[in-house]
Amino acid sequence: MQWTDADLPVADARCRYCRHQGDFPHWKSFTFENRRFSLYRCPSCASLIYVPLEILAAAQKIDLAEIARVQAGHIEIGDKYYLEVGYSTDHIALCVLAALAGVPRAEQQRHAFVDIGAGLGLSSYLAHRQFGMDTITVEPSLTGYLGSRLLGLDVYPAYIEDLPASVLERLASKPTLLHLNSVIEHLREPAEVIRALIARTHIEAIAAIVPDGGAIDPNSSFAAMLPYLAPGDHLHLPTEAGMRQFFEGLGFPIFAMRRVGLLLVAVGARQPMTFPDNSEVESTRNRFLRDLTEHPNPMLAGGAAGRLLPHAVLARDEEMLIRLRQLYAERGTPQSFIARLQQGAGWNEIPFNLGPTAFWLAVDAYSTGRSAEGHAWCDLIEVCADRLVTDYPIYASQTLHLRNESRLHRAHNLAAAGEWNAALHWVDALIGSAGDRTLGASTDQIERAQALRVALVAAPGKLGWLCRLRRVVLARWRERSLRRQRNS
Ligand SMILES: [Zn+2]
Numbered sequence: 363m364q365w366t367d368a369d370l371p372v373a374d375a376r377c378r379y380c381r382h383q384g385d386f387p388h389w390k391s392f393t394f395e396n397r398r399f400s401l402y403r404c405p406s407c408a409s410l411i412y413v414p415l416e417i418l419a420a421a422q423k424i425d426l427a428e429i430a431r432v433q434a435g436h437i438e439i440g441d442k443y444y445l446e447v448g449y450s451t452d453h454i455a456l457c458v459l460a461a462l463a464g465v466p467r468a469e470q471q472r473h474a475f476v477d478i479g480a481g482l483g484l485s486s487y488l489a490h491r492q493f494g495m496d497t498i499t500v501e502p503s504l505t506g507y508l509g510s511r512l513l514g515l516d517v518y519p520a521y522i523e524d525l526p527a528s529v530l531e532r533l534a535s536k537p538t539l540l541h542l543n544s545v546i547e548h549l550r551e552p553a554e555v556i557r558a559l560i561a562r563t564h565i566e567a568i569a570a571i572v573p574d575g576g577a578i579d580p581n582s583s584f585a586a587m588l589p590y591l592a593p594g595d596h597l598h599l600p601t602e603a604g605m606r607q608f609f610e611g612l613g614f615p616i617f618a619m620r621r622v623g624l625l626l627v628a629v630g631a632r633q634p635m636t637f638p639d640n641s642e643v644e645s646t647r648n649r650f651l652r653d654l655t656e657h658p659n660p661m662l663a664g665g666a667a668g669r670l671l672p673h674a675v676l677a678r679d680e681e682m683l684i685r686l687r688q689l690y691a692e693r694g695t696p697q698s699f700i701a702r703l704q705q706g707a708g709w710n711e712i713p714f715n716l717g718p719t720a721f722w723l724a725v726d727a728y729s730t731g732r733s734a735e736g737h738a739w740c741d742l743i744e745v746c747a748d749r750l751v752t753d754y755p756i757y758a759s760q761t762l763h764l765r766n767e768s769r770l771h772r773a774h775n776l777a778a779a780g781e782w783n784a785a786l787h788w789v790d791a792l793i794g795s796a797g798d799r800t801l802g803a804s805t806d807q808i809e810r811a812q813a814l815r816v817a818l819v820a821a822p823g824k825l826g827w828l829c830r831l832r833r834v835v836l837a838r839w840r841e842r843s844l845r846r847q848r849n850s
Contacts, residue, residue, distance in 0.1 A: 365580045366391045369400055372413045378552055378597075379604030381611060382406035386413070390580050392593075399593040409604035410575040415550060415597050432507045437661065439709060441508060443757050445661040446714040449482060451669055453543070453571055455647035456620070456638070457627055458485050461539045461569035462493060464616070464635030473566060474498055474536040478522045479545040483509035488650050489541075490515075498532055500525065512659050523555050533563035542570040546608075547596045556612055567631035568609065575599030577624045590624045602626060648673060648682070655689070661713075668715035671722045675729075676844050683726060690723060696738035700745050709753060717746040717761030721768050728775050740772045751800065758800075766792055766803040767839075770810055773818075774836065782818055789815045810839075 369388035376383045386402035389410060393399070401410045431438075437445075462470055475495040477486040482505055486497040500518045501509065510517035518529050522545060525533075540559070546552045559565065573590040578599065580587075590599065600608065606617045609630025616631040629635065638646075651673075654666030667689060674682040694702075699716060713719070724739035747765040750758040769788040776785035792811045795802045803811065 364392065364584075372402055375402055375411065375413055377404040377407060377409055377604065378411065378549075378608075379409045379600045380404060380407035380607035381553075386411065392584070392591075394588075394593045397594070399591075401599075404604065407601055407604040407607055408576060409598060409600045410578065411598040412593070412596075428504055429507050432504060432511055435511065437508075439754075442661050442710070443714045443754070444505070444508075445512075445659075446665040446668065447718070447757070447760065449484075451484065451647065451651060451666075453622060453625065453627060454485050454488060455650060456622065456643045457541060457543055457569050457571055458488050458493075459638040459643060459646060460618070460620075460627055460629045460635075461541045461567055462489070462495075463618075463629070463638060464567050464631040464633040465539065470495060472536065474532065474538050474563075475541060476500075476533065476538050476563075477541045477543075479542060479548075480517065481505050481509065481543070483513055483515045483517055485541055485543065486515055487513045488646075491653060492646065492649065495539075496536065498529060500529060512657075512662055522549070522559075525559075530562055533559070537564045537566050540565050540568040542568060544571055546570055546572050547592075547598060547600070550597060553608065553611060560612065566633065567629060567635070568612075568614065569627065569629045570605070572605065572626050572628065573599050574601070574621060574624050574626045575604070576601040577621075587624075600626070602628075605630075644673070644677075648679075652682070664713050665715065668713070668719050671719060672843070675722050675726050676840065678729075687723075687726070690719070696720065696735075696742040699742050703745050703749055709750075714750075714754075714757060717743050717750065718764055720746060721764040724768055725771060728771060733775050733779060736775060737772060740768045743768045747801075755800065762801060763804070766795070766807045770807065770814070770839075771836075773811075773814055777814070777818055786815070786818050789818065 367388075367390065369391055371385050371387045373385050374383065375386040382404050384405070386404060389401045389403040391398060391400040400413055402413045403410055432441075461475065465473060471494055473495070474497070475486065475489040476498045477483065477489070478500045480486055480499045480501040481503075483499045483501065486499040489495040490497050497515070498518070499506075499509075499515050500520050500522070502519055502521050506517040506519055509515055518526060520526050520529065540556075549555050556568070573592075573596060575598075578587055578590060590596075602619055605619065605626060605628040609617055609628070612630060614630030614632060616634055617629070618631070618635055618637055619626055619628045620637050629637075648670065651666045651670040655663050655670065657663045657666070667686060670682065671686055673679070674686055699712075699720075703712065720739045720742040724736045724743070727733070727736035727739060743761070743765045747758065747761045750761050769792045773785040773788040773792075776788070789811050792803050793808060793815065796808050
């Protein structure tokens with residue numbers, strides 16, 4: 363696939379965000395799965411729009427047997443992966459707090475928290491558990507049924523354009539805080555749809571997560587941009603200016619926004635509001651995940667613990683780490699997990715996040731001087747990655763990435779202990795994987811491995827220099843991981 367430039371402008375296009383109408387210059391085209399997609403840029407707000415608007419796949423009716431399966435508590439392997447690794451909680455706390463920010467705490471409970479396109483319903487669950495909000499949760503897919511079963515939410519299976527009378531009645535009863543995570547960019551006429559809701563209820567604020575059309579970079583890898591471009595799924599990609607005018611057009615005078623990676627969290631409100639600061643978002647998220655770790659469903663609880671662990675390790679949150687170390691110690695040692703995997707235990711009993719979890723437990727062990735334990739967790743990642751890539755290659759990319767990272771960590775720790783040959787073994791294993799498209803390390807990982815290799819070969823007798831290199835490399839890695847956690 364590649365970007366192309368040659369297309370002519372289109373006449374009489376209309377921006378879904380700032381409402382500008384007229385000729386739109388061509389921005390970029392690309393082919394994906396044998397179809398050509400062309401993006402045009404609004405001359406006024408720079409939002410991007412696919413022309414012609416791709417028609418969304420006709421709404422698929424969910425199979426009744428599938429619903430019955432979820433309601434009877436039968437969880438399939440794909441659901442298990444989704445619960446353990448597949449969804450992200452990174453922006454949940456931010457977007458929920460942003461939706462509540464303009465309403466004084468004492469008045470929040472007079473409002474309804476309306477979560478449309480809710481997925482599993484985690485935002486509703488958070489708003490209810492931590493803020494006691496009355497929630498209305500709407501999700502048309504099977505994920506919504508899964509959420510209602512696991513989280514005990516009342517989930518209405520509906521699309522935003524076609525809400526059932528029971529939802530509309532509830533909407534009319536209270537002022538509303540509307541939460542739209544990954545919804546607006548899917549709608550053919552988002553302003554009309556939201557205006558129809560405004561006619562039914564008093565909406566105090568809308569908090570939305572949308573892709574940032576201004577951040578799509580054709581010089582970056584296509585794979586990195588693809589989730590945001592989502593051809594055939596997203597219809598248009600707003601910019602900050604586009605979202606500001608979109609909310610203004612809907613009658614919200616206050617606009618606030620935060621960029622998170624290639625996403626915008628944007629709020630249109632009637633009352634002045636300021637974005638929650640990072641520490642509030644992080645503490646809300648941590649409390650939420652900690653709460654979920656005590657959920658009776660082991661996939662949901664284990665998934666939450668696995669999502670909490672990297673935050674605890676990177677922030678060196680000792681209190682949380684003590685709790686998590688104990689929790690994992692109760693589940694097994696690296697050696698016992700390796701034995702189970704080697705005896706053929708299936709992924710119906712092994713958690714899909716075992717590889718990532720082993721990686722973060724290794725980082726934790728190394729950073730507190732427990733090297734032998736660190737090596738043992740690294741051994742587990744090796745076994746885990748090999749099994750996952752054989753059994754479920756589509757679920758293996760995160761584990762494979764962290765396996766490469768774990769080899770670097772292990773090599774640095776071995777080198778610091780003077781075990782040059784052992785360190786060289788892991789560095790060479792990493793460098794040797796470079797040509798393999800499935801297992802291979804990233805360019806950045808190879809570069810770091812090569813730098814370490816140069817140091818190792820020159821090293822005997824130069825331990826002090828090597829330790830300094832290790833400190834610099836690990837500090838840089840940690841900084842980048844922290845930044846990625848905040849932005850991803
Ligand atoms: Zn525009």
